[in-house]
Amino acid sequence: MKKGFTDTRIFKCPRCGKLISFEENPYRPFCSKKCKMVDLGSWFKEEYQISTPIESEEQLKELGIEEL
Ligand SMILES: [Zn+2]
Numbered sequence: 496m497k498k499g500f501t502d503t504r505i506f507k508c509p510r511c512g513k514l515i516s517f518e519e520n521p522y523r524p525f526c527s528k529k530c531k532m533v534d535l536g537s538w539f540k541e542e543y544q545i546s547t548p549i550e551s552e553e554q555l556k557e558l559g560i561e562e563l
Pocket residue numbers: 508509510511512513525526527530
């Protein structure tokens with residue numbers, strides 16, 4: 496049995512903050528393919544552009560958005 500060099504650290508996905516094992520993860524340092532793709536700015540980009548909910552018209556104006 497191989498011993499001593501297995502990386503079993505738990506890390507936090509830099510994209511979504513999910514805790515995941517470093518081992519057996521082809522998408523590290525991300526938790527999943529999705530997070531990796533998002534970080535690379537691929538086809539998921541648009542979906543994740545708005546990270547905080549817009550709650551008021553004032554906020555929209557601050558952001559320079561007339562309407563969604
Ligand atoms: Zn993630």
